[in-house]
Amino acid sequence: MARTSLAVVLAAGDATRMKSSKSKVLHTVGNLPLIAHVTRAAAAAGVNKVALVVGREAERVTEAAGAGLGVPVSAVEQTERKGTGHAVLMARDVISEGFDDVIVLYGDAPLISPDSLAAARDERTKGADVVVLGFRAADPTGYGRLLERDGELVAIREHKDASSDELAVDFCNGGIITFSGEEAVGLLEAIGNDNAKGEYYLTDIVEIARERGLRCVAIEAPEEDMMGCNTRAELAEIEQVWQARARHAAMISGVSMIDPSSVFLSHDTVLENDVTIEPNVWFGPGVRVGPGAVIHAFSHLEGADVGANASIGPFARLRPGTELGEKAKVGNFCEIKKAKVGRGAKVNHLTYIGDAVIGEAANIGAGTITCNYDGENKHLTEIGAGSFIGSNSSLVAPLKIGAGAYVGSGSVVTMDVPDDALAIARARQETKPGRAHRLREKIAAIKALKKQAQS
Numbered sequence: 001m002a003r004t005s006l007a008v009v010l011a012a013g014d015a016t017r018m019k020s021s022k023s024k025v026l027h028t029v030g031n032l033p034l035i036a037h038v039t040r041a042a043a044a045a046g047v048n049k050v051a052l053v054v055g056r057e058a059e060r061v062t063e064a065a066g067a068g069l070g071v072p073v074s075a076v077e078q079t080e081r082k083g084t085g086h087a088v089l090m091a092r093d094v095i096s097e098g099f100d101d102v103i104v105l106y107g108d109a110p111l112i113s114p115d116s117l118a119a120a121r122d123e124r125t126k127g128a129d130v131v132v133l134g135f136r137a138a139d140p141t142g143y144g145r146l147l148e149r150d151g152e153l154v155a156i157r158e159h160k161d162a163s164s165d166e167l168a169v170d171f172c173n174g175g176i177i178t179f180s181g182e183e184a185v186g187l188l189e190a191i192g193n194d195n196a197k198g199e200y201y202l203t204d205i206v207e208i209a210r211e212r213g214l215r216c217v218a219i220e221a222p223e224e225d226m227m228g229c230n231t232r233a234e235l236a237e238i239e240q241v242w243q244a245r246a247r248h249a250a251m252i253s254g255v256s257m258i259d260p261s262s263v264f265l266s267h268d269t270v271l272e273n274d275v276t277i278e279p280n281v282w283f284g285p286g287v288r289v290g291p292g293a294v295i296h297a298f299s300h301l302e303g304a305d306v307g308a309n310a311s312i313g314p315f316a317r318l319r320p321g322t323e324l325g326e327k328a329k330v331g332n333f334c335e336i337k338k339a340k341v342g343r344g345a346k347v348n349h350l351t352y353i354g355d356a357v358i359g360e361a362a363n364i365g366a367g368t369i370t371c372n373y374d375g376e377n378k379h380l381t382e383i384g385a386g387s388f389i390g391s392n393s394s395l396v397a398p399l400k401i402g403a404g405a406y407v408g409s410g411s412v413v414t415m416d417v418p419d420d421a422l423a424i425a426r427a428r429q430e431t432k433p434g435r436a437h438r439l440r441e442k443i444a445a446i447k448a449l450k451k452q453a454q455s
Helices: 034-044 058-066 084-089 114-125 181-189 202-211 232-252 435-454
Strands: 005-011 049-054 073-077 101-106 130-136 145-149 152-157 171-180 216-220 281-283 304-306 322-324 329-332 335-341 346-349 352-358 369-371 381-383 394-396 399-401
Touching (some): 005 034, 005 058, 034 049, 034 058, 049 058, 084 181, 084 202, 101 181, 130 202, 152 202, 181 202
Parallel strands (some): 329 346, 352 381, 381 399
């Protein structure tokens, strides 16, 4: 029978150093709340349930943690801050449900990988009662040290309490602990607060467990996995690490990036094989890019579906609800919002298309806009397959332009255009011979009078 496990995620911090009006764990990395990164890693590692220890904005934190997770989430509130051991014990009732493993995680440490958590659970299957995740630090200053003897972990020593020999140890405590569900409540209740701060430290569980004859081990994980977030500067550092991981995974899967460090992805960005991304491209949530598409430099995509072999940008913006068909083109300085652009259709430059359906192989000329908002409601513009919209046209919705239709440049179209029809909606040009010369003379006279008045 598969082992069962519970993840206890500590998420009650006040975000004092973040200087924020919202809970620290609701800040985002890759456009996903920190807490959701942690719970998703736990779910991917095979946990059966998540217990959240919450404080500030408890309802929003719980909602973010459980969104789309696939495993049940139970929230308990911590009203007093008495240390990590006390925080974990807030979830006593859930812990007592009888899980094989209990994993303690931190809601502000979003880089923890499922592989590291799975490795800790694997040590439990080999007989360890307590498993601590640690890392090798180039500069261990300030970190608690993991002290080992004969292959077992004997203590976690805080930096300020460590001897000179212990300070030489570079194996540092990452804070994530997995322990026996059967022993969990007893171990947690045995943690005391006889220290300078009068707090209950989860790290004391190692020595308590050893006193009870239980086996404790430490395993090594990447230092990046343990990165926590207390300030906006640390949040930015974590974002950089996450982005580097996401870019690397995309390139390994068959995506080309000319300048990876200038491309920013979201947690749910989907890039299929042979996609090419030029420098300075930003992907917001909800973007899928089909195989062979090219995203040119300085483009911004959010909530968009880009078809195979499509071309976007440079300097293009795709807003939520955009759907581009195969080989569609959206060129420079164009904005598309809640619109379907058919196969092979072209929206080449300086154009706004919103609340619209554009048929296959249609051509939208430069400077065209769909006038979709009347101050109260949004209206649909339908442009048929193979139609041609001349430059600098305004299409006033609701409007339907038929297949193969032609709209003359500079038109303001307010009525439907049938299939294969030509629509011209602009004022008739008048030419006044000699008027340009007279106009220049008038302007010069006005300037002379102004200059005379100033002198």
